[in-house]
Amino acid sequence: MSTPGAGGGPARLDGPVEVVGTGLLGTSIALACRRAGLEVLLTDVAEEHLRTASQLGAGRPRRPEDAPQLVVVAVPPDHLGAVIERVLGEGGRDDAVVTDVGSVKTGPLEAVAAHPRSHRYVGSHPMAGSERSGPLAASASLFDGRPWAITPHSTSDPDAVELVERLVEVCGGARVWLTPQEHDRAVARTSHVPHLLASLAAGRLAEAPEHHLQLSGQGVRDVTRVAAGDPALYGQILSANAEAVLGLLGEVRDQLQQVIDVVGSGDREALVRVLEAGVAGTRAIPGKHGGPPRPMASLWVQVPDHPGELARLFADAVASEVNIEDLRIDHDLAREVGQVELVVAADRVAHLHTSLESRGWVTHG
CATH class of the missing domain: 3.30.70.260 (ACT domain)
Structure with a gap:
């Protein structure tokens, strides 16, 4: 893996920056780049999204003669590999560095690994978002202070890695370096499996009698909040990270059986130990500003x-x-x-x- 900052000098992000995909993340990145004074080019197969993002001041539609310095691919997970591969090979972008903001990193890398310009590709992933979607939900401050993973592969150019670092700085994110494989295991643990578990808990509410739901409090809202996310999008994300998710789900399955056995046996001490493990997990989450809890x-x-x-x-x-x-x-x-x-x-x-x-x-x- 390339060492961050190993190029001949600090890379400068001067633009233009092209954003492919003008949904929530893409438009937010474009707005952050415009906030920094960079020229932004917009591309999207959805004309309505492209028009809306342009009207919001996120940039202008890309023309064939435009030559971006950096291309940010912000399309749904099912299309990431194909779009990154196409962008790497299209004219006008021959020297451009390409990154993406997808929530899974090994799949897109596998799709472009054999491409002759794969050294110009560096994956990344901002840990920011919303239950809302589309350009109207976008904000230039969406990434301020949020972790943003940078996931170079073994042949990534050092200058390409540095340019993606500059993008994260421009957008206000906090850089975290991981390999693509480490990244996918990390998001399975901190995002993908918790989302599935929240969906299972929320699904039990959909079947509940109305008078049961009248006892709902803040606890059940906290546990189920992320389950309100777009099912089609999260279906793509979970499928793309199936290997890492399955490994953790196997562990959860075994632990759930242990919980069933403990509750059935009436072993209060064993049940307390299960709950104490949950308390320990909450205390392991980094505190404010990334410091210790x-x-x-x-x-x-x-x-x-x-x-x-x-x-x-x-x-x-x-x-x-x-x-x-x-x-x-x-x-x-x-x-x-x-x-x-x-x-x-x-x-x-x-x-x-x-x-x-x-x-x-x-x-x-």
Whole structure:
């Protein structure tokens, strides 16, 4: 694998940058490049998406005589390999570096490995997105602070790797270097299998009686949120990463059988050990800004469902001089009041509780 930064000097991303595929990710990359003052060329088989992205200021349609410095392929997973191969071989792009932003890296690489210009290809993958799709959901700030994997292969040109690094910087992402194989195992563990498990949990709700669903709280919303993603898109992603996903699903299957056995046996200590493993997993997730996890605690605050109440709560939290690390809102079904969960450093939760209670808020820990 090429060593990042091993070229003869720092590569400069001067443009033009061509974006092939003007959905959520492609249009967001184009907007970020325009934010940096780069010329952006747009290509898409969907004329409506191309027109919308252009009207949003993401760039202009590419003309045959245009010669981009960098091409970013942002098409659905089923088409990635074929489009990357076509872009590598088309006239006008002979010297261009090509990257893609697909969520699986080994498949596209296999599709282009034998291409004579495969050394100009460097895979990448920003860990950012939304349940929404299409250019109207795009934002120039979508990647700000988000991890962005760069996955060079063994024959990638060092200058090509550096140019993709510059793209990540322009888009505000945080660079992470992985081999294509490491990347696919990583996203199977952190994204693809969790998505499947969320879908299974959500699927049980679709069959539930209505009076059961009235007991739904924030916990079930948290567990099932990602299951609302586009099934057709995620079907492509999971199929493309089948080998890595299957390996982890086999482990989950074995663990699920162990859970069934433990619950059936009534072995409370064994059940606690299963739950403790889950706690350990949550603590392994990197903390804010990628640092080590910090002990956190939650304080729930009753908030009347009226205009301005959230703003008042936030102002009172600021006056308490406690930094809010995260928050969630759960609405009471039977009352016009919501429960706002404020997540703060564990050593500050008692102070926040006292401060908010003194300002008239009803709280509980």
